[in-house]
Amino acid sequence: MWEFIIRSLEASTIFIFAALGELIDQRSGVLNVGVEGVMLFGATLGFIAAQSTHSYWLGFLVGIAIGGLLGLLHGFLSITLGGDQVVNGMGLWILGFGLTTYIGNPYTGPLGMERIPTFLGLSPFFYLGIVLVAVTWFLLSRTSLGLRIRAVGENPAVAEVSGIHVTKTRYLCVTVGGMLMGLAGAIYALDYNPVWNYNFLGGWGFIALALVFFSMWNPVILLGGSLLYGTLWQLSLNPQLLLPGIMSRYLWRMVPFAATIGVLLLMATRWFRLRWGAAKPEALGKPYAKE
Amino acid sequence: MSTGKHRLKFEKRVTFAGWQAALISGLAIAFALALFSLIFILARINPLTAYQKMLAYAFTNRYGLPLTINRFIFLLLCTYAFIIPFRAGLWNIGMTGQFYMGALSTFAVVFAFGGKASRHADLSPELVIPLMLLAAAVGGAAFGAIAGFLRGRFNVNEIVVTMMLNSIASWLVAQMIKEGGPFMNPGGRSESFELPYAVYPPLIQEIPFTIFLALGITALLSFVLARTRIGYQIRAYGHSPQAAQYAGVSPFKIPFLVFLLGGALAGLAAYHYFAAVPGVYKISRNYGYFGDLAFYGIICGLISLGDPVAAIPVALLFGGLSIGGRFIQGELHMNFGVDYALLGVLMISLVAFQFFFRYKIVWIKTGESAHVGIHH
Numbered sequence: 001m002w003e004f005i006i007r008s009l010e011a012s013t014i015f016i017f018a019a020l021g022e023l024i025d026q027r028s029g030v031l032n033v034g035v036e037g038v039m040l041f042g043a044t045l046g047f048i049a050a051q052s053t054h055s056y057w058l059g060f061l062v063g064i065a066i067g068g069l070l071g072l073l074h075g076f077l078s079i080t081l082g083g084d085q086v087v088n089g090m091g092l093w094i095l096g097f098g099l100t101t102y103i104g105n106p107y108t109g110p111l112g113m114e115r116i117p118t119f120l121g122l123s124p125f126f127y128l129g130i131v132l133v134a135v136t137w138f139l140l141s142r143t144s145l146g147l148r149i150r151a152v153g154e155n156p157a158v159a160e161v162s163g164i165h166v167t168k169t170r171y172l173c174v175t176v177g178g179m180l181m182g183l184a185g186a187i188y189a190l191d192y193n194p195v196w197n198y199n200f201l202g203g204w205g206f207i208a209l210a211l212v213f214f215s216m217w218n219p220v221i222l223l224g225g226s227l228l229y230g231t232l233w234q235l236s237l238n239p240q241l242l243l244p245g246i247m248s249r250y251l252w253r254m255v256p257f258a259a260t261i262g263v264l265l266l267m268a269t270r271w272f273r274l275r276w277g278a279a280k281p282e283a284l285g286k287p288y289a290k291e
Numbered sequence: 292m293s294t295g296k297h298r299l300k301f302e303k304r305v306t307f308a309g310w311q312a313a314l315i316s317g318l319a320i321a322f323a324l325a326l327f328s329l330i331f332i333l334a335r336i337n338p339l340t341a342y343q344k345m346l347a348y349a350f351t352n353r354y355g356l357p358l359t360i361n362r363f364i365f366l367l368l369c370t371y372a373f374i375i376p377f378r379a380g381l382w383n384i385g386m387t388g389q390f391y392m393g394a395l396s397t398f399a400v401v402f403a404f405g406g407k408a409s410r411h412a413d414l415s416p417e418l419v420i421p422l423m424l425l426a427a428a429v430g431g432a433a434f435g436a437i438a439g440f441l442r443g444r445f446n447v448n449e450i451v452v453t454m455m456l457n458s459i460a461s462w463l464v465a466q467m468i469k470e471g472g473p474f475m476n477p478g479g480r481s482e483s484f485e486l487p488y489a490v491y492p493p494l495i496q497e498i499p500f501t502i503f504l505a506l507g508i509t510a511l512l513s514f515v516l517a518r519t520r521i522g523y524q525i526r527a528y529g530h531s532p533q534a535a536q537y538a539g540v541s542p543f544k545i546p547f548l549v550f551l552l553g554g555a556l557a558g559l560a561a562y563h564y565f566a567a568v569p570g571v572y573k574i575s576r577n578y579g580y581f582g583d584l585a586f587y588g589i590i591c592g593l594i595s596l597g598d599p600v601a602a603i604p605v606a607l608l609f610g611g612l613s614i615g616g617r618f619i620q621g622e623l624h625m626n627f628g629v630d631y632a633l634l635g636v637l638m639i640s641l642v643a644f645q646f647f648f649r650y651k652i653v654w655i656k657t658g659e660s661a662h663v664g665i666h667h
Contacts, residue, residue, distance in 0.1 A: 033450055081646045086382060086450065087593070091642030094586060098635025102330070102628035198628070199583070206454040213448070250466035257455040261441070264452065268445035 004234060004241045009126050012230025014188050016129035018208035019215070019222050020136055021067075021180030026212055027140060028173035029153035029283040032074050033089030035181050036205025037096025042067045042182030043189035044100040047196050048107055056116060060186050067182015068175050070096075075174035079167055082287035093205070101198050111194035125187050130223070132180075137219040149173060153281035156288040166288055184208070203257065210260045214267065216279035232256045301650040313601070315647045316594045320608070323633075323640035330632055334625050344622060345615025355614060357497050361568045362610035365581075367505045368560035369588030370595070370602045371512060372435075372553040376449075378516060378597050379549045380529035384589060385438055385453025386557040387582040388460035389431040393558025394565050394574050395467055396430025397423045398474050398483055401490060407477065412487040419490050424504075427562035428555040434460065435554020436547060443546035461582060468574055476573070483565075483574035492567045499567035501559070508556065512599040525549060557585065583631070584613065590638050596648075609637070 018035055025032045032038075042063035050059025070092055077088040119127065140146035148169055151159040156166045188204070189196060207229060215222035232255065235242060239252040266272060328338035348355035369386045376383040383389075400423045406412045437456060441447040467474045467483070474483045493500050516522040527535040528545040536542050564581055565574050575581075587609055595601035616630035 077642060077645075083642070083645045083649075087645060088642055090382070090384070090589065091639045094589065094638040095635040097583075097586075098628075098631040098633070098638070102626055102632035105627045203454065203458045206451055210451045210455075213451070248466060248470070250462045250469070253462040253465075254459045257458045260455050261447075261452055264447045265441060265445060268441075268447045 001241065004238065006122060007238075008231040008234040009227070010123045010192050010230070011233045012226045013123060013126045013129045014184050014192055014204060015208055015211055015226035015229050016133060016223060017125075017184035017187060018181050018205060019211040019226060020129075020132060020219065021071075021177040021184065022209055022212045023177075023215065023217060023219060023222055024136065024149075024173050024180070025071075025177035026284055027153045027217060027281055028149050028170045029156060029281055029286065029288070030075065030078055030170055030174050030177075031085045031089065031285040032071075032078075032092070032174070032177065032181075033086055033209060034070075034074065034092025034096065034205075035089075035209050036201060036203070037093035038067050038070045038178055038181040039185035039188070039201055039205045039208075040096040040100045040199070041070060042185030043201065044104040044107075044185075044196065046182075046186030047111060047189040047194075048104065050113065050190055051107060051111055054113060056113070056190060059190050060183065063182045063186025063190075064179045065182070067185070068179040070182070071174045071176070071178015072171070074178065075171050078287065079170050079174070082289055085285050085287070097199060104196050105198065107196045108198070109196065111190065111196070113194070115194070116191050123187075123191050125191060129226075133219045133223045140219065150281070153283055156283055160290060166290070170288075181205075181208075207256065207260055210264060214263055216276060217281060218279070229256065232259060298655045300653050300655050302653050304649060304651050307648070312596055312648070315644060316596070316601075316605070318647075319594065319641045319644035320637065322644065323637040326640060327633055327636045330629075330636075334623070336623050336625070341619055341623065344619050345612065348618040348622075349611030349615035355618060357569075358614045359607070359611045360498055360502065361564070362584075362614050363607045364499065364502050364505045365560050365564050365584070366587050366591055366606040366610050367509070367602060368556045368563065369585045370591035370606050371508060371588075371599065372431075372557035372560070372585075373588045373592035374595075374597045374599060374602065375512070375525070375553040375556070376439075376546075376549040377592055378529050379525045379545050380532070381439075381442060381546055381549060382450050383435065383438070383453055383550060383553045384450060384586070385435060385456050386553070386560075386585045386588050388453065388457040389435045389554040389557035390561045390582060390585050391457075391460035391464045391578070392434040392554075393427040393431035393561030394578065395464060395474070396426040396558065397562050397566050398467075398574060399430075400426045401486060402474060402484075406487045406490065407474070407484040410485055410487050412489065414487055414489045416490055416492075420492055423490065423566060424559065424562055427558040427566075429558070431558020431561065432551045432555035435550040435552075435557065437550075439547040439550025439554075442550070443543035449546075449550070457582070461579065464574065464578055468578075474574065480576070482576040482578075486566060486572040490566070491572065494569060497569065499563060499569070501563040501567045504559065505563075506603075509599050509603060516599065521548070557588075560585065587613065587634055590634065590641060593641055 018039055022032060022035050045066045046059040046063030049062035050056055074088055074092055077083050078085045148164045151164055152166050152169045160166050211222060211225045214225045236252045236255045331338040331341045349359045350356060372386040372389060373383050404414050404419055406414055434456060438449045438452045441452055442449045466472055469481045476482050476484050524540045525545055527538060528540055532542060565571055591602055591605045591609055595605045612633055613630040616633050620629040
């Protein structure tokens with residue numbers, strides 16, 4: 001049972017990082033549906049870097065760097081070229097899915113390094129994730145940078161008039177967001193489950209994307225959602241620990257995905273919208289061209 | 292951007308002709324293949340040799356060509372599964388899940404007729420084959436309709452929903468064909484039971500009859516999209532759901548319908564691959580590979596700009612490239628996943644080229660007059 005709780009928190013950690021990255025993107029008005037692709041890149045290249053240099057530090061750095069680069073690429077396509085953000089995100093996802101399958105294949109198998117030491121029984125990234133949630137919350141709601149980011153996400157034209165550099169702010173957000181997604185992938189492949197296998201994420205990135213919708217763009221609710229999903233995910237992997245003998249293991253694996261659809265549906269109801277209002281950044285997904 | 296007396300300027304396209312679209316799409320593919328040369332160079336293979344081998348195997352080889360054609364039929368159906376919602380401005384990335392559900396429905400029919408018991412089971416092909424086809428379409432359509440319904444009725448993001456449904460369907464296939472599942476192979480292998488010989492569909496020159504089905508759908512789809520009221524409504528909704536609603540188009544009916552139809556076609560793709568392609572006739576152990584390949588439908592649909600006829604050459608080319616990629620992977624001792632990598636590179640190249648669908652580059656003479664550059 002203790003083991004189950006630990007693993008759940010560690011799974012949550014990955015959702016926290018990836019979804020936080022996406023949340024920062026979206027607060028600035030940029031929708032990146034390619035979280036999964038960025039995570040796959042961060043995971044695969046981080047895994048390869050760590051294995052070939054025997055350095056965890058390098059592995060994580062590479063994961064963060066490739067995430068940042070892909071965030072920049074998405075930013076370039078979406079902000080500078082002003083393309084359809086959904087198409088651009090899909091591009092990142094399929095690029096990540098296709099290319100990492102090929103690049104990572106020779107490295108299929110376990111990482112073969114001593115596990116990252118735990119702190120008070122938990123992966124250190126869990127604590128880092130909690131700190132990051134607090135920092136992001138503080139930054140977004142209590143600082144002038146956060147105000148600028150939110151302004152750009154709500155109404156870029158008005159933000160521009162009041163002296164905020166929309167393009168710069170958005171580039172900052174997509175790069176930092178991408179770095180967090182890449183790091184989330186690297187945490188998966190180096191710490192949570194240090195074994196490389198083809199398309200091993202199998203939907204974590206898309207769930208992270210949904211978690212941002214669930215959070216109503218609030219980092220603290222995002223933390224709650226991530227903890228819930230980490231637990232649900234872990235339960236779907238080891239149902240016999242809590243609820244033995246109810247469903248086969250394959251049916252259990254469907255549960256987190258079905259639950260995601262259920263929550264999305266709940267949030268789309270009239271009751272929910274009236275009760276909780278529209279927290280969605282007004283300019284989300286819309287390219288902005290300076291007049 | 293400027294060089295000497297000329298200045299580079301991007302101008303928004305208002306309209307573009309068919310040949311321009313074809314040119315841009317062609318350039319996007321050429322750019323992707325050039326970029327992909329890097330992969331060959333890194334693997335110490337001459338890219339020209341590699342492409343020559345790929346294309347020769349895919350399009351002229353006695354063993355390769357039938358594979359290409361089978362892959363083409365599959366891709367064309369997956370492309371249409373993407374195109375129909377795409378024309379309504381919606382993203383179906385759930386062709387994979389719809390494909391899996393089509394596969395399960397197809398085999399459910401055979402199972403219901405007792406076809407699991409023996410490959411020599413005496414089934415009536417005149418009855419069972421049409422039922423299998425129907426089941427494939429209905430299974431895919433029902434699964435696709437979930438996303439369409441949620442989008443139309445509750446405005447739930449269809450990208451996340453279809454992706455979640457993909458994972459759900461993938462585990463459902465595992466449930467049905469592995470570890471004692473009802474469709475598990477009686478020989479104990481982790482794949483479905485094999486179809487009885489009686490329901491092998493006819494082949495024409497080694498090509499499954501499904502090619503006529505796919506090409507017939509091309510004609511029907513072109514007609515429906517371009518010439519009918521419902522086609523007009525789909526396009527209007529894709530252009531602007533709000534405006535379409537003012538014009539009397541139901542904001543529920545269109546999303547529901549396009550996902551229903553798209554799902555049906557992805558389901559038929561499953562009938563094609565698992566019940567009509569010679570040498571398969573079962574839901575194979577590596578069903579996930581075919582599910583992944585279904586994503587090629589997204590690229591084919593985007594490159595052909597949602598045009599059902601333009602999708603034919605694109606699907607044929609990509610079918611050939613994916614078969615050729617798999618071939619040279621073995622032939623030239625490359626890593627697994629050449630066809631996956633190609634998928635990724637094609638996609639990102641296309642995304643970058645999207646820009647040229649919206650803008651054209653014009654060279655403007657500067658120097659003589661300062662205001663020549665203003666073209667609006």
